[in-house]
Amino acid sequence: MAEKLKMLKFPDPRLRTVAKKVEKFDKSLEKLTKDMLHTMYEDNGIGLAATQVNRHIRVIVMDLSEERNEPRIFINPEYKILNKESLASFEEGCLSVPGFSEEIIRPDKIELKWQDLSGELHQDTPDGLLTICIQHEIDHCDGRLFIDYLSKLKKSMIIKKLSKQNSKSNRIVV
Numbered sequence: 312m313a314e315k316l317k318m319l320k321f322p323d324p325r326l327r328t329v330a331k332k333v334e335k336f337d338k339s340l341e342k343l344t345k346d347m348l349h350t351m352y353e354d355n356g357i358g359l360a361a362t363q364v365n366r367h368i369r370v371i372v373m374d375l376s377e378e379r380n381e382p383r384i385f386i387n388p389e390y391k392i393l394n395k396e397s398l399a400s401f402e403e404g405c406l407s408v409p410g411f412s413e414e415i416i417r418p419d420k421i422e423l424k425w426q427d428l429s430g431e432l433h434q435d436t437p438d439g440l441l442t443i444c445i446q447h448e449i450d451h452c453d454g455r456l457f458i459d460y461l462s463k464l465k466k467s468m469i470i471k472k473l474s475k476q477n478s479k480s481n482r483i484v485v
């Protein structure tokens with residue numbers, strides 16, 4: 312059975328960890344992706360990086376379908392920007408930054424390479440939401456969050472609000 316994993320919330324410093332490449336394509340990797348998909352569906356997210364559940368390896372799961380029945384898994388994903396002038400703006404949210412969403416501008420012509428659970432290599436030039444979401448998730452693998460792209464003022468407001476919330480919920484749990 313799949314387990315629900317605990318989500319790290321900003322400003323938890325563990326979200327700043329740079330994740331290591333996956334080298335072993337074994338049963339425990341498969342189990343992690345199952346648990347991550349379960350966690351993502353439970354929390355109504357469209358994507359999840361292993362960093363967010365305190366596993367510091369380059370693993371991403373995603374489901375962009377309305378019906379929530381098209382799970383995707385990306386191991387060791389990498390992208391190259393094909394056209395620096397082609398940009399898209401999208402209102403982004405994050406399960407590790409609950410309650411906030413902001414418009415973020417990102418390149419939207421990319422070439423994507425990744426591996427699957429058996430270590431097989433894949434390549435694609437995606438479009439639409441996948442382009443945005445995969446950049447958001449690869450940022451997590453590198454210890455970055457979408458709020459890092461906001462102004463200092465907006466970011467400090469979010470830090471203030473979430474620090475209060477986190478210390479409250481920690482008091483209940485601990």
Ligand code: GNR
Binds near residue numbers: 404
């Ligand atoms: O559920 C999510 N929605 C979303 C919306 C716009 C851009 C990116 C995302 S990813 C986010 C889930 C999440 O935090 N993944 O890291």
Ligand code: NI
Binds near residue numbers: 404405
């Ligand atoms: Ni996120």
